[in-house]
Amino acid sequence: MAALTAAAITALVLAPSCGDEQTATRQLIVLGFDGMDPKLCEQMIDQGRLPTLARLRDAGGYRPLGTSTPPQSPVAWSTFITGTNPGGHGIFDFIHRDPETYFPYDSTSRTEPGRWLIHLGKYVFPLRGGKVVNLRRGKPFWEYLTEAGVCAQIYRIPAIYPPQKAEGAPFCCLSDMGTPDIRGTNGEFSYYTSGIIKKKFSGGGDPYPIHFRNDVAKAAFYGPPDGMLAPPEGRKARPQPTETPFTVYRDPTEPTVRIVWQDQEVLLAQGEWSDWHPVEFEMGPRLAIGSLDAGPLIPGSTAASICRFYLKQVRPVFELYVTPFNIDPLNPYFPISVPDGFATEVAQSIGRHYTQGLPQDTKALTHGVLNRDEFLQQAEIVRDERLKILDYALDHFESGVLFFYFGGTDMVAHMLWGARHPDHPALTEEDHQKYKHVVDDIYEEMDGVVAKAIGRFPEATVMVMSDHGFETFTRQFNLNDWLSENGYAAIRFPNPPPDSLLNIVNFDFSRTRAYGMGINGLYINLKGRERDGIVPPEQKQMLMDEIAEKLLAYRDPATGRRVIKEVYQADKVYSGAAVALGPDMQIGYDRTFRGSWTGALGGIDQQIMSDNTDAWCADHCIATDLVPGVVFSTRPISLAEPSLTDLAPTILTEFNVPVPEQMHGRSVY
Amino acid sequence: MAVKIKLDSDLYQRVKKVAAAAGYATPEEFIIHMIEKELSTLESAETDEEITKRLRGLGYLE
Numbered sequence: 161m162a163a164l165t166a167a168a169i170t171a172l173v174l175a176p177s178c179g180d181e182q183t184a185t186r187q188l189i190v191l192g193f194d195g196m197d198p199k200l201c202e203q204m205i206d207q208g209r210l211p212t213l214a215r216l217r218d219a220g221g222y223r224p225l226g227t228s229t230p231p232q233s234p235v236a237w238s239t240f241i242t243g244t245n246p247g248g249h250g251i252f253d254f255i256h257r258d259p260e261t262y263f264p265y266d267s268t269s270r271t272e273p274g275r276w277l278i279h280l281g282k283y284v285f286p287l288r289g290g291k292v293v294n295l296r297r298g299k300p301f302w303e304y305l306t307e308a309g310v311c312a313q314i315y316r317i318p319a320i321y322p323p324q325k326a327e328g329a330p331f332c333c334l335s336d337m338g339t340p341d342i343r344g345t346n347g348e349f350s351y352y353t354s355g356i357i358k359k360k361f362s363g364g365g366d367p368y369p370i371h372f373r374n375d376v377a378k379a380a381f382y383g384p385p386d387g388m389l390a391p392p393e394g395r396k397a398r399p400q401p402t403e404t405p406f407t408v409y410r411d412p413t414e415p416t417v418r419i420v421w422q423d424q425e426v427l428l429a430q431g432e433w434s435d436w437h438p439v440e441f442e443m444g445p446r447l448a449i450g451s452l453d454a455g456p457l458i459p460g461s462t463a464a465s466i467c468r469f470y471l472k473q474v475r476p477v478f479e480l481y482v483t484p485f486n487i488d489p490l491n492p493y494f495p496i497s498v499p500d501g502f503a504t505e506v507a508q509s510i511g512r513h514y515t516q517g518l519p520q521d522t523k524a525l526t527h528g529v530l531n532r533d534e535f536l537q538q539a540e541i542v543r544d545e546r547l548k549i550l551d552y553a554l555d556h557f558e559s560g561v562l563f564f565y566f567g568g569t570d571m572v573a574h575m576l577w578g579a580r581h582p583d584h585p586a587l588t589e590e591d592h593q594k595y596k597h598v599v600d601d602i603y604e605e606m607d608g609v610v611a612k613a614i615g616r617f618p619e620a621t622v623m624v625m626s627d628h629g630f631e632t633f634t635r636q637f638n639l640n641d642w643l644s645e646n647g648y649a650a651i652r653f654p655n656p657p658p659d660s661l662l663n664i665v666n667f668d669f670s671r672t673r674a675y676g677m678g679i680n681g682l683y684i685n686l687k688g689r690e691r692d693g694i695v696p697p698e699q700k701q702m703l704m705d706e707i708a709e710k711l712l713a714y715r716d717p718a719t720g721r722r723v724i725k726e727v728y729q730a731d732k733v734y735s736g737a738a739v740a741l742g743p744d745m746q747i748g749y750d751r752t753f754r755g756s757w758t759g760a761l762g763g764i765d766q767q768i769m770s771d772n773t774d775a776w777c778a779d780h781c782i783a784t785d786l787v788p789g790v791v792f793s794t795r796p797i798s799l800a801e802p803s804l805t806d807l808a809p810t811i812l813t814e815f816n817v818p819v820p821e822q823m824h825g826r827s828v829y
Numbered sequence: 830m831a832v833k834i835k836l837d838s839d840l841y842q843r844v845k846k847v848a849a850a851a852g853y854a855t856p857e858e859f860i861i862h863m864i865e866k867e868l869s870t871l872e873s874a875e876t877d878e879e880i881t882k883r884l885r886g887l888g889y890l891e
Contacts, residue, residue, distance in 0.1 A: 232889075254889055264884060346886040363885025522888040574888060664881055679889060757891035761884065776888060 187620035188814050189613050190563045190807075192240075192317070193606050194233060195570030195780060196626035198224040198790045204603055212611040213624070213792055220796030223828070224788040226803030227628040229733050230680040230746050231780050231787045233337060233570065234268050236627035236804055237318040242298030243808030243823030247734030250297040251319065252742030253678030255760060259690045262665045264677055264761050268319050268338045269294050292322050292340075292494070297738055298822070301808040302561065306331045308817045311560030315553050316546070318565065321517065323498045329560070333498045334506065334549075336565055337517040342441070342465035342493060343384050343401075347484035347516045351529045352379055352408075354478040362659045364523025370478060375410040377478070381421070383441030383485060384463050384493075402441040402463070408480070415474040428471040433537065436466045436512035439485060464491040466512050468541070470534065481529055483538075487515045509552050513545040520571035526775045532595060535575060543568050543605070550609065554616050561811060569606060569626070573599050578632050578777025585634055585771040614794060621814065625807060626789035631751050633779040635716060636772045637723050638756035638765045639676030639747060640666070646710060648674040648703075651764055663763035670694065674707055677762050679755045679781045681743030682707070704729055704745055711747065716769055723769070725750040725783040736822070748783030755781065791828065799828040 205214045216222055228236040228246065230253065238249040246252045256267040270293045296319060302312035306328035318337030325331070341347045349365035354377075357367045370379045383402040406421035415430035426434045441463040465485035472479035487493055489507035496515050497503035507513065520539045524530040530538065546566060553564055578584040579595035587595075614622050643649035650671035656663035667675050669692035672685050684700050687693040695703060708727035716723050726748030730739055733746070747755060757774065758765050780787045791802055799806060806825030813819060813827040836844070841856065848859030884890055 254887055255884060263880070265880065266884060345883050348886060362891055363882045363887075365886075518888070523886060526888070526891075571888070661878060661881060760890050761881065774891065779889075781889070 185559050186815060187557070187559055187617055188561045188811060189557070189617060189620050189622045190561065190811070191606075191610060191613060191622070191624045192563065192565040193569045193624065193626045193790075194318070194565065194567045195573050195628060195630050196603070196606070196624075196790050197573075197629035198788055199629065200599070200603060201790055204600060209600070209604055210607040212607045212614065216610075216624070216792040216794060219794075221793035223791050223797050223799070223802050224629075225625060225791040225807075226801060226805075227784055227787060227789050228804055229728050229784045230748070231628035231782065231784055232679060233627055234319045236789070237337070238268075238296050238298070239804045240625070240627060240807055241300045241317070241319065242296070243301060243805055243819075243825060244298050244736060245734050245805060245824060246742060247730075247736030247739040248298050248822055248824075249736075250295065250738035250741055252746075253681050255678040255681070256741070257665075257677045257681075257683065257762075259693075262667070262669065262675075262677075262691065262762070264665070267678075268296060269321055294320065294322060294324070296320070299820075300326075301811050302326055302331065302333075302563075304812055304817050304820065305329070305561060305815060308815065310815045310817065311558075312563075313553060313557060313560070314563045315549060316565040316567075317563060318517065318567075322495050325498050331498065332502045334503060335496055335517070336567065339487075339496055339515060339517040340494065341484040341486055341516045342463055343382075343485065344494075345484070347519065347521070347523075349484055349521055349524050349529065350381065350482040351524075351527075352478070352480040352482070359659075361523070361527045364521075365484075365527060365529065367529075370408065370480070372408075372410060372478065375412055377408045377410070378405065379408070380405045381439050381441075381467075381482070381485070383439070383465065384443075386443050402443060404439055404441055408478075410474060410478070417471060417474060417480075419469065419480075426469060428469055430471050430474045432471055433541065434469040436468055438488060439465050439467055441465065441485075463493045464488040465493070470530070470538070472530075472534070481524065481534075483514075483521070484516055486519075489513065489515050506549060506552055510545075510548040513549065514542055518567055518571060520568060520575075522571055522575055522776060525575055532576070532591070532775075536572070536598065539568055539572050543602075547609070550612075554613065557617070561815075566606060566609070569599075569602055570630075572602055573630050574776050574778055576777070577630050578634075581632050584632060584777055586773045586775060586777045610792070620794075622794045623807075623810075624790065624792040627804065628780045628789050629787040630778055630780050631782055631787055633754045633772050633777060634752045635718070635723075635754075636756040636759075636765075636770055637749065637753055638759040638768055638770075639682060640759050640762065641756075641764050641766065641768045642711070642714065643672075643674055643676065643682075643707075644764065645768065646707075648672070648707060654764075655766070656763070663758060663761075665762035666764055667762065673703060675762060676747075676755070676759050678743065679760050680746045680748070682745040682747060684744045686744075700744070708745065716753075718769065722750050723753050724748065725786065728784075735824075748786075749781070750783065751786055753782065754779045793828070795829055797828045799826070802828040 204210045228239045235251050238251040242249045251267050255264045257264050303326045305312050306326040309329045311330045314333040316334050316336035321335045321338035323333045323335045351367045352370040370377045380403040386402050409418040419426050424437050466488045467485050468483045470481040489503040519542045525535040576595045576598045579587055579592050582592050644651050650668040652666050652668045653662040673695050674684050676682050684695050685693050687696050711724045711727050714723050728746040730744050806828050809819040809823050809825045810827040845856045848856045853859040
């Protein structure tokens with residue numbers, strides 16, 4: 161990493177003069193609460209439970225905030241960041257598809273492997289480094305600010321990984337959603353158990369067996385794949401994971417253990433969470449010439465990571481949860497901040513903390529490794545760390561723009577918003593009673609965060625915003641089963657085994673006219689665009705109209721309810737150079753419905769409708785007008801119906817920075 | 830070394846008909862082409878396993 165001393169970074173952050181004289185002392189604080197819902201805010205304000213937000217609303221500083229189409233976080237945050245619709249920033253869904261292969265990929269970033277490989281013995285040396293590329297188009301609002309001499313401090317903002325430098329005035333940034341763990345994934349926990357492992361998890365973590373002999377067990381932590389290790393003879397090219405061995409010593413009588421690895425050890429009692437601990441993974445040797453163009457994915461000698469342990473149970477079955485191996489902010493292996501050393505500066509001040517994006521471990525709850533109480537404990541750890549980072553940010557803010565992001569309002573709501581409503585198929589009456597207050601409690605905490613920011617900076621303009629709202633999710637609709645049943649798609653493997661790769665992009669494209677991919681996306685298998693496209697361009701519009709009409713007429717056979725409220729055609733809702741990259745249509749589900757889990761990767765469920773029994777019991781990937789976000793402000797908002805596209809122009813206008821023509825909105829004040 | 834694979838005669842008749850219509854020189858050429866095409870898809874799916882797992886690691890997907 162670049163060698164910036166802590167003092168240098170502090171000087172950068174605390175630069176006394178930002179911009180011209182007029183804007184030098186102006187302060188704008190934007191607090192981003194992912195998924196904060198206007199209905200719930202208004203209800204809690206009326207109940208007197210959000211006193212700070214109530215004051216803002218009563219002074220004219222509140223509006224529901226129009227969200228993006230579709231209302232998915234990477235889409236919505238990219239809209240906030242660039243002030244453009246998805247046609248401008250090019251992010252249309254969590255998942256996009258490659259028209260050449262039809263295969264899905266992460267829409268926000270792409271990992272490019274090293275090139276020009278030399279094989280020497282068991283090692284493979286890339287002579288040019290691999291790198292992670294941010295796929296979002298458009299210029300973030302803070303680049304306009306810093307170019308105009310306005311300081312910008314951006315904490316944990318989603319959808320910008322890897323973070324990019326900004327020219328001009330002092331700028332610092334920490335990334336969030338999209339920031340990988342040390343394995344390069346969205347965050348994969350490890351679950352060590354002496355019990356029976358029936359099957360591997362579909363994603364988000366891995367189970368590992370561990371066996372005790374005389375109360376001692378040996379196992380290994382699995383780290384990033386070592387791109388330098390050549391695959392065994394005859395195997396397809398797949399990087400081998402690095403391993404760091406560890407030993408667990410179990411007390412013969414008490415429910416406690418000692419875990420020992422490298423020069424580290426931790427003592428844990430059953431039901432206890434550890435603090436962060438470093439775990440190093442030794443990578444293959446580096447070829448000297450590789451440093452000529454070493455990108456961030458070129459392995460060094462050691463990949464530094466950190467993890468926490470949760471000792472779930474000691475006997476009769478041993479169960480140990482280990483968090484995803486996060487990039488160590490004290491020694492970042494991948495870039496997670498701008499300047500490079502900024503993450504280290506923050507960690508030196510507040511301690512080690514989660515650096516991966518979306519750190520609330522929803523997958524551990526989905527797979528039953530953590531129960532709801534344990535998940536909430538883990539989410540509280542994330543929240544407490546985030547509050548410490550907020551204190552750091554407020555302590556170091558003097559002028560310009562400070563943006564700060566909280567994701568707990570979204571991730572915890574996905575898992576427990578459903579408990580606010582009785583009769584959710586994934587929750588019992590007991591769950592309903594026990595957890596119905598959880599999301600409300602988080603909103604109360606966030607009200608306190610707003611109060612703190614206003615209290616610390618009474619002269620500042622403080623804005624509170626969210627990217628979308630929330631809705632319970634009880635029934636799922638598989639678009640691909642519907643397309644198949646209606647003769648638009650031909651399925652390749654009609655009876656795929658559960659979680660099978662055969663059910664990824666499960667189409668016979670020679671006979672498929674339309675297919676679903678992503679949470680809301682529908683693509684026409686267009687001749688000349690898709691590899692095996694069969695629909696002539698002149699028939700595309702007619703086909704889309706026909707499909708839209710039928711989808712809107714579809715009713716849930718279980719209740720007779722409308723499932724799809726809107727079908728958005730790309731050329732009618734998007735504008736900009738990137739429109740052609742996205743789906744041809746976006747499905748806007750009605751309340752309580754969402755696209756099915758398997759359908760998002762081009763799979764089938766062998767039924768169109770089914771209950772959502774997943775622990776992920778609430779969502780927001782539905783019709784745009786059903787899940788607006790919020791915007792609160794310490795100043796009255798004059799714009800009658802503000803939308804996410806208005807916020808970047810609002811921020812620029814506050815500092816007299818001209819709003820570029822590609823931004824679609826206007827100031828909300 | 831070539832190996833022989835048995836096909837049901839009804840299936841072979843269908844293959845013969847389709848192969849001729851599609852312009853293949855022989856039914857065998859058509860069968861080999863189809864198998865290779867299918868294998869390449871399935872083999873590439875194997876290398877896509879990690880990508881799929883990573884995408885499924887998103888809470889939004891299973």
